[in-house]
Amino acid sequence: MPNNVDGRDEEFEEGPSKSELKRRMTALQELGVALTQLSDKELAQIPIEDPRLAEAIAETRHINSNSARRRHLQFIGKLMRDIDPEPMQRALNSLFNKHQAETDQFHALEVMRDDLLSRGDAAVQDVLVQWPEADRQQLRQLIRQHQRETGAGKPPAASRKLFKYLRELQESQGGA
Numbered sequence: 001m002p003n004n005v006d007g008r009d010e011e012f013e014e015g016p017s018k019s020e021l022k023r024r025m026t027a028l029q030e031l032g033v034a035l036t037q038l039s040d041k042e043l044a045q046i047p048i049e050d051p052r053l054a055e056a057i058a059e060t061r062h063i064n065s066n067s068a069r070r071r072h073l074q075f076i077g078k079l080m081r082d083i084d085p086e087p088m089q090r091a092l093n094s095l096f097n098k099h100q101a102e103t104d105q106f107h108a109l110e111v112m113r114d115d116l117l118s119r120g121d122a123a124v125q126d127v128l129v130q131w132p133e134a135d136r137q138q139l140r141q142l143i144r145q146h147q148r149e150t151g152a153g154k155p156p157a158a159s160r161k162l163f164k165y166l167r168e169l170q171e172s173q174g175g176a
Helices: 018-036 051-060 066-080 086-119 121-130 136-152 157-172
Strands: none
Touching: 018 051, 018 066, 018 086, 051 066, 086 121, 086 136, 086 157, 121 136, 136 157
């Protein structure tokens, strides 16, 4: 016989399902795995309040056996059940987004360099629009040097110098 008016048992309505609990535990363990893969400098930026968790993360680097590592990662997941993972997740996302932005800037510079090398002097104006302080003569010299190196079958030293110069321009403008 039902325990309440609408015909459902109250004992079945309390708490998340077993599947939901397992998803939460898996997410915590995955967060723990991500924390173990960070460098010391990156890990210092993550707010880990539990000293046992910080110690367990540090210990993971010394474990070589796959089965022992798997068990240790499960232990880290268990330790994370007792803390609020949200600040750590936010810090990890922020760190990831910072890395992603740096990678995107790097790729944009590579594309610009390749465009300069393929289009030549016609692309110099694009660089000058983005960075008015850029030295037109230096850009043209690096492009010509690259063309000579390519024709002679030499290593792409001018291409590297051009990329370095573009990076300096970007950093002088504050990473824009």
